[in-house]
Amino acid sequence: IAGITQAPTSQILAAGRRMTLRCTQDMRHNAMYWYRQDLGLGLRLIHYSNTAGTTGKGEVPDGYSVSRANTDDFPLTLASAVPSQTSVYFCASSDSTGGSYNEQFFGPGTRLTVL
């Protein structure tokens, strides 16, 4: 049982390049999330998806896009990377339905550096 996997583990990227961070879960959770974590700021929600086929914007969505074609996969794309997007990116999932809330399970993270 893998839980949530993310790829790549780390990446150095030139500014202006396009990059997709991959996230896959095998727990059949309906909800998935992308966060960035920067020193002193805690986790900030970028985008989320409550169920396959739907996505929503979080606190810091600008410069990022997501898709949710199926239950298991939730890729995050940086269309044109900028240095301020240097961060650690965590994908998470939860078995959350309307009116209830369960814990989120996190992937191992992707450390992204934009030069």
Next chain:
Amino acid sequence: GQNIDQPTEMTATEGAIVQINCTYQTSGFNGLFWYQQHAGEAPTFLSYNVLDGLEEKGRFSSFLSRSKGYSYLLLKELQMKDSASYLCAAIDSNYQLIWGAGTKLIIKP
């Protein structure tokens, strides 16, 4: 606006007890989580409180007061492996998680 406050850093001695406080201001409230995050690793779930009172789970306990917008995480019999950051997160009326910046706990022998 919505806000979570917790101390940036705390230091404690191995074998002792430490209490990490968290205050929250959210639009609506549907519960509060505590997560543990070791350096370079992903956050992992510790506890969830939605009703007032103390939830005990082994060496860790979590307390919630909804009227005061306050929670704490109590760690007993501290071990060196408890050195980590502890993240407080409140669920708002839209079932979105509002995260604190985390408290870095340093355990000294």
